Amino acid sequence: MKLSLLAALAMGLVAAPAIAADSVGAGILKSQCISCHAIVKPDNTSLDRLWERKGPDLYYAGSKFNRPWLEKWLQNPVRIRPAGELYTKHIKGGDKEDVVDESTMASHMKLSKADAEAAAEALMALTGPADLLSKGAFKGEKVSMSMGAMFFNKLRGCAACHQAKPGTGGSSGPELYTAGERLQPDYIYSYIKNPQAIDPHIWMPTLNLAEPDLQRLTGYILQLSASEGK
Amino acid sequence: MKMNFGQRVPAFLQAGLLVASSFVFSGPASADEPYTQGALRNYNTYCVQCHGVNRNGRGINSRDMSVQPRDHSDAKGMGDIPNEEIFHVIKDGGLAVNKSVLMPAWGNVMNDEEIKELVAYLRFVCNCGSGK
Numbered sequence: 165m166k167l168s169l170l171a172a173l174a175m176g177l178v179a180a181p182a183i184a185a186d187s188v189g190a191g192i193l194k195s196q197c198i199s200c201h202a203i204v205k206p207d208n209t210s211l212d213r214l215w216e217r218k219g220p221d222l223y224y225a226g227s228k229f230n231r232p233w234l235e236k237w238l239q240n241p242v243r244i245r246p247a248g249e250l251y252t253k254h255i256k257g258g259d260k261e262d263v264v265d266e267s268t269m270a271s272h273m274k275l276s277k278a279d280a281e282a283a284a285e286a287l288m289a290l291t292g293p294a295d296l297l298s299k300g301a302f303k304g305e306k307v308s309m310s311m312g313a314m315f316f317n318k319l320r321g322c323a324a325c326h327q328a329k330p331g332t333g334g335s336s337g338p339e340l341y342t343a344g345e346r347l348q349p350d351y352i353y354s355y356i357k358n359p360q361a362i363d364p365h366i367w368m369p370t371l372n373l374a375e376p377d378l379q380r381l382t383g384y385i386l387q388l389s390a391s392e393g394k
Numbered sequence: 395m396k397m398n399f400g401q402r403v404p405a406f407l408q409a410g411l412l413v414a415s416s417f418v419f420s421g422p423a424s425a426d427e428p429y430t431q432g433a434l435r436n437y438n439t440y441c442v443q444c445h446g447v448n449r450n451g452r453g454i455n456s457r458d459m460s461v462q463p464r465d466h467s468d469a470k471g472m473g474d475i476p477n478e479e480i481f482h483v484i485k486d487g488g489l490a491v492n493k494s495v496l497m498p499a500w501g502n503v504m505n506d507e508e509i510k511e512l513v514a515y516l517r518f519v520c521n522c523g524s525g526k
Contacts, residue, residue, distance in 0.1 A: 188489070211435060250439075251443060260453075262442075262448075264454070324455050325455055336453075336455045369503060371487075
């Protein structure tokens with residue numbers, strides 16, 4: 165596999181991958197993960213493709229995740245999206261409101277410590293397009309948690325789709341109480357500013373938020389994880 | 395996938411959702427389906443999270459929301475809202491029409507044509523004509 169890939173590369177048959185083709189981690193991604201995750205930017209970024217994909221895209225994982233979180237999560241995956249991906253496929257009408265149809269939710273595969281470290285290394289090398297994020301945009305200032313909560317819950321409506329505390333809030337977006345541990349600050353900032361620029365057609369609105377809002381919400385989410393997380 | 399449809403939800407909605415899960419999503423509206431498959435797909439992507447698989451305002455996110463999403467199957471309530479206001483609220487969000495911020499603005503995600511098609515789809519769901 166390794167040899168044939170190198171041979172193919174030498175013959176110009178495949179585009180040079182962003183990750184070292186001969187690393188153990190790259191081998192793990194190619195053999196165990198690409199059935200559900202894109203590790204190369206897909207040509208087709210249509211809404212239909214969003215419905216067909218089986219897991220979130222990982223071709224920009226190195227610009228998104230913190231490596232220690234990746235290593236830990238891959239060994240012991242805990243649900244991030246309370247209603248799965250894509251939520252519409254995992255819900256059903258309930259007695260009162262819609263509920264998650266647990267029979268459609270599979271648990272994520274687990275890796276050994278060594279494999280998780282190797283896969284995390286390969287994932288961190290996948291940084292995605294150079295203009296994906298506004299690098300350095302987050303100023304890193306501390307924000308008041310009560311102000312942050314007011315904007316997150318009441319004024320900007322983020323809690324409709326996200327949980328800032330386990331068990332409270334919306335379920336169609338990823339939980340955010342571990343986001344500070346999971347995600348890089350510039351990713352959080354850029355995602356809040358324009359989700360579709362990172363993940364085309366994703367079902368989070370682009371709200372034209374002003375700069376102070378972006379700083380405040382990013383800081384709040386980062387601090388959440390430090391204070392509120394399990 | 396098992397679906398529990400509320401009694402008020404007519405069979406055509408069920409059919410629409412079945413179409414939705416089998417990935418047939420283009421083509422113009424036919425005479426007895428006065429909405430586009432694109433509008434149905436957009437509704438199932440962006441609106442169901444709050445407005446519900448049964449279009450009754452009881453989406454997966456609604457449990458903890460301080461203002462409940464509008465019941466799109468309610469002919470009376472929806473019939474009172476003119477088409478222009480429906481278009482405006484989808485494009486610019488609840489605040490733009492003095493409603494809750496919990497109804498987000500979708501104007502950066504869908505273009506005017508897609509939003510117009512959603513308005514037509516909502517008229518179909520509420521079975522309440524073209525508004526006043």
